[in-house]
Amino acid sequence: MDITIRLFAGARDTAGTSSTVIQLPHGGTAKLALDQLLLHFPALTRLVAVSRVAVNLDYASLDTVLQPGDELAVLPPVSGGGI
Amino acid sequence: MIRTRRGRAWISDEPVGADALARELQDERFGGLVTFEGVVRRHSRGKRIVFLEYDAYPGMAERQMAQILDEAATNWPDTQILAVHRKGRLEIGMVAVAIAAAAPHRAEAFAACRYVIDEIKQRVPIWKKEVAEDGESWIEGD
Numbered sequence: 307m308d309i310t311i312r313l314f315a316g317a318r319d320t321a322g323t324s325s326t327v328i329q330l331p332h333g334g335t336a337k338l339a340l341d342q343l344l345l346h347f348p349a350l351t352r353l354v355a356v357s358r359v360a361v362n363l364d365y366a367s368l369d370t371v372l373q374p375g376d377e378l379a380v381l382p383p384v385s386g387g388g389i
Numbered sequence: 390m391i392r393t394r395r396g397r398a399w400i401s402d403e404p405v406g407a408d409a410l411a412r413e414l415q416d417e418r419f420g421g422l423v424t425f426e427g428v429v430r431r432h433s434r435g436k437r438i439v440f441l442e443y444d445a446y447p448g449m450a451e452r453q454m455a456q457i458l459d460e461a462a463t464n465w466p467d468t469q470i471l472a473v474h475r476k477g478r479l480e481i482g483m484v485a486v487a488i489a490a491a492a493p494h495r496a497e498a499f500a501a502c503r504y505v506i507d508e509i510k511q512r513v514p515i516w517k518k519e520v521a522e523d524g525e526s527w528i529e530g531d
Contacts, residue, residue, distance in 0.1 A: 315444045315516035316527035356529065360514070363449040379446055379514070383530035386443065386450075386474055386515030387506060388427020388485030 307332055307374035309339050313350075317357070317380050321347045330372060336361060337368040339378050350380070357382045391455035395462040396470035398454030400447050400515075402477050410471040410489035419469070421495035423502040427486040429479050436521040438481060444527075445476040446514040457508040461490075464504065465497040472505055474515055485517075 309330050318324045328342045336359050344351055360379040361370050372378065390399035407424035414422060429441050458470050474486045486509065490502035509515075510531055517528045 312446065314446055314514065315518065316529070318444070319527070360446070360449055363446075363452050365512075379449065381446070381514050382516060382527065384510070384512065384514055385517040385528040385530060386445070386486065386513050387510035387531075388429065 307334070307372070309334075309372055310375075310377045311339065311343055312377060312379040314379070315382050317350055317353045317382055320349050320353065332374075334372055335368065336366055336370045336372060336378055339372060340368070340380070343380070353382055354380060391451045393455050393458040393462065395468060396458045396472070398451055398458055398472045399474075400445050400450050400476055401473050402475075404483065405473045405475055405487045406484050407487040407489055410473070410487055413471060414469055414489050414491040416469075416491065418467075418493060419491035419498075420493050421498035422489065422491045423495070423498040424490075425486075425488045425502050425506050426484045427506070429481050429483050429485055431481050433519055433521075436519065436523070439520045439522060440481070441479045441485070442518040442520065443474075443476045443479065443485065444516045444518070445474070447476070449514050450474065453513045454509065457505055457513075460508070461501045461504050465492060465501045468492040468497050468501045470501055470505060472509070474509065474513065476515070 492498040
């Protein structure tokens with residue numbers, strides 16, 4: 307199934323893209339999706355290790371089972387709020 | 390933009406400020422009105438900043454901000470809150486985030502405003518890149 311992975315901030319700069327589509331078997335988890343992502347973008351290894359994930363706009367755990375068309379996002383430690 | 394039970398939260402590409410938010414919350418019900426602005430400073434982590442850039446995951450950021458406002462409405466039921474965060478390039482002195490909280494009494498207004506900015510900094514998917522004279526870096530965490 308197609309899973310879209312959104313990349314932000316340092317992850318986007320490192321990968322050179324803000325979005326990529328990976329192939330995952332049905333029943334694949336967020337963790338598997340990240341493993342696939344790192345096969346294509348090994349330079350993201352450090353950032354992925356310290357990042358949280360979101361699935362369809364909500365924080366999710368790595369064992370979340372993904373559905374076709376889901377959007378996964380790699381979220382490095384956030385730094386909004388000004389100051 | 391997401392409207393909550395008692396407020397609104399959004400991400401903006403245009404300049405923002407707390408004054409406009411405060412004017413909107415003026416109401417005869419509210420005896421306390423508290424505002425906060427997060428402003429871009431010249432110095433950070435020993436570096437002289439040239440400008441900042443904020444990246445955001447807009448759909449999720451607004452959703453998280455709206456959840457924060459809902460939590461504040463639960464904790465302080467009579468408050469009304471507006472919260473907006475910038476994305477894009479910001480110069481020194483510009484406002485990155487603005488919050489206004491109004492309540493019948495000041496205790497709730499202060500508490501709600503504080504809660505919202507603290508929670509935004511913890512969990513809203515927004516990232517700051519500091520562009521300094523000798524290089525740039527995405528800041529990880531607070």
